[in-house]
Amino acid sequence: LDRGRVVSIEEKPRRPKSDYAVTGLYLYDARVFDVIRTLKPSTRGELEITDVNNWYLARGELWCEVLEGWWSDAGTFASLHRAGNLVARTGANRVDGPATRLPPGAPARGSRRPRTARKPR
Known part of the structure; x- marks a missing residue:
């Protein structure tokens, strides 16, 4: 760069x-x-x-x-295992915050199909 x-x-x-x-x-x-x-x-x-x-x-x-942040190789089984453990330990896979979470039943505005954000049954 x-x-x-x-x-x-x-x-x-x-x-x-x-x-x-x-x-x-x-x-x-x-x-x-x-x-x-x-x-x-x-x-x-x-x-x-x-x-x-x-x-x-x-x-x-x-x-x-x-x-x-950080990056970890995941090109081998051993490095994939290490990366998975690192993600679990650090919480790097958490998706929190008002911009990323919808309450149950929230309308999905602007989507191609008018639906609500509900878990499939």
Whole structure:
């Protein structure tokens, strides 16, 4: 990052250029499907999401948000277990507050189907 602007992305670098990590939260426009069709497998034999991100970066259309807090790898069973324990211990999965909770029977305004926020029976 340079003053909040993404300048490069590397997939699993041996020697990272910064302390930042891509945590895997992506939002794309519909062009992403055309981009994916042009990708070639990497040396690992996989299509890399970093190649998609670099396509947008090359066009000046890649933005990022720096999130505060912690991140944990979950790419192996052991690291997934550690991450789950960390979430349970810290309460990181709590969704509280007036902006995120609806009382039972609250109308769901603006939804496509007029319903209330009720638990399925």
